Amino acid sequence: MPFNSLGLSPALLKTLEQEGFTAPTPIQELAIPAILSKKDVLGIAKTGSGKTASYVLPLLTNLQGSTGLKNRHADVLVLVPTRELAEQVKDVFKVFTAALPQPVKVVAVYGGVSINPQMMALQGVNVLVATPGRLLELAGSNSVHLSGIQTLVLDEADKMLNLGFKDELDKIIALLPEKRQNILLSATLSDDIEHIHQIMLRDPVVVKIAAEETSLDLIRQVAYLISEDKKGPFLRYLINHHEMKQVLVFASSVHHVDAIVNKLRKNNIDARAIHSKKSQGARTEALAQFKSGKLRVLVATDLMARGIDIDSLPFVINYDLPRSPKDYIHRIGRTGRADAAGDAISLVSINELHHFEVIQKKMGRQVELIRDLPVV
Structure with a gap:
């Protein structure tokens, strides 16, 4: 019609x-x-x-x-x-x-x-x-x-x-x-x-309108079992090793978001934070730079997720798992859009392992969990 x-x-x-x-x-x-x-x-x-x-x-x-x-x-x-x-x-x-x-x-x-x-x-x-x-x-x-x-x-x-x-x-x-x-x-x-x-x-x-099952088909999902203290170095390894030019990272709190951004910047990775404590001007500017491809890494809380719509976002990384399976699907759904494939990577600690199993059960999909990590 x-x-x-x-x-x-x-x-x-x-x-x-x-x-x-x-x-x-x-x-x-x-x-x-x-x-x-x-x-x-x-x-x-x-x-x-x-x-x-x-x-x-x-x-x-x-x-x-x-x-x-x-x-x-x-x-x-x-x-x-x-x-x-x-x-x-x-x-x-x-x-x-x-x-x-x-x-x-x-x-x-x-x-x-x-x-x-x-x-x-x-x-x-x-x-x-x-x-x-x-x-x-x-x-x-x-x-x-x-x-x-x-x-x-x-x-x-x-x-x-x-x-x-x-x-x-x-x-x-x-x-x-x-x-x-x-x-x-x-x-x-x-x-x-x-x-x-x-x-x-x-x-x-x-x-x-029922959610299309095929909406997840374009998203390549993988998870890494990793201790909390190694998540930061491993995140930097992933960004550099895969030469990620545009990656959206999700964290569980404002404090985590700011800490991740500070570490990335100290290691010469261009990153900015977007969360409720930032001024509207700072949030608008960070989002605009990220959408235009001028900003390499945007680190966000779930609160900000619904304002981030990019047709061909190649990478989403879950630094922390979200509280609900619905939020997990919403996060990774920022990639794999407009018929363009994308990658969703989750960093899962031992304490999060059971919750990640629940997420997979609710999602109806099994995600490869890699236990043997490269030396970082």
């Missing part, structure tokens, strides 16, 4: 063609007509499936011809869990607003940066992309009004709930008009998501 059969604005169809989008993904094909009809939607699909465009395109179409509300009264509210995702969603909106005959102002707001420029930017806002905490700050100071929201989008709802945003979400929903369109998007359908679905959504169109 082509995009031009879905009912989108002609200006958006032209931009889609210019950007090289030839056909909608499964979630776009099903969600776009439902959102255009102003129905509530529950969309469950993995990261990288085109969820963002599945709501951006129909919402922009619906906003064309809208008379708009008073100043600082947004029409559309998109809630996201992290600053990186807020910027990512804003960028997708901006790609498609550029050629629209009726201007649509898109603003992203999040913590970790000065609030004053965000307050000023909210004049004339149509689409507001926000993290929950900063949105409540702005609403509390009357910098933005939520009483006229026509559509609420919860993007990465599973991650928001996992990060403890439930209380903030309840407060925000209480500020919204009762009559509105609701769109809930998530990578998983957990009990928490089911609960929010029951409270928020009215007779929703449910779009559930």
Whole structure:
């Protein structure tokens, strides 16, 4: 089914063609007509499936011809869990607003940066992309009004709930008009998501795109059994021995991330950290350098994973294993995308061995575990 059969604005169809989008993904094909009809939607699909465009395109179409509300009264509210995702969603909106005959102002707001420029930017806002905490700050100071929201989008709802945003979400929903369109998007359908679905959504169109088993087929997985004290030297060995030019390393905590980066730099390996304690400017710059190939190693916590989307990332290394098998799959899924093969390497200590067995069982795949390591 082509995009031009879905009912989108002609200006958006032209931009889609210019950007090289030839056909909608499964979630776009099903969600776009439902959102255009102003129905509530529950969309469950993995990261990288085109969820963002599945709501951006129909919402922009619906906003064309809208008379708009008073100043600082947004029409559309998109809630996201992290600053990186807020910027990512804003960028997708901006790609498609550029050629629209009726201007649509898109603003992203999040913590970790000065609030004053965000307050000023909210004049004339149509689409507001926000993290929950900063949105409540702005609403509390009357910098933005939520009483006229026509559509609420919860993007990465599973991650928001996992990060403890439930209380903030309840407060925000209480500020919204009762009559509105609701769109809930998530990578998983957990009990928490089911609960929010029951409270928020009215007779929703449910779009559930099963994760493709073949998505792991392009990822070459291997693990090394190694003591904690040797992980650092072995990481440096892997990067140099395999001449890795672009590698994403995951660690379990902010402290581990910073320690890994410091050791890599001391050994003349260009690396930067991205985690919640870094300023937004530092995070944005590190991510931009990494995506462009100017930065060799990016070391991140799981919190940052959903803002890192690179079509042809060759290497992912798990310095520490994540807490859940789902997070493991999400981490290694940063590579092996867009039909390009990739390598996922895990450094597994004796204490992590049982947990790694659980991960493999949940994943339904056996990963080669190498016990005889080269001398480093």
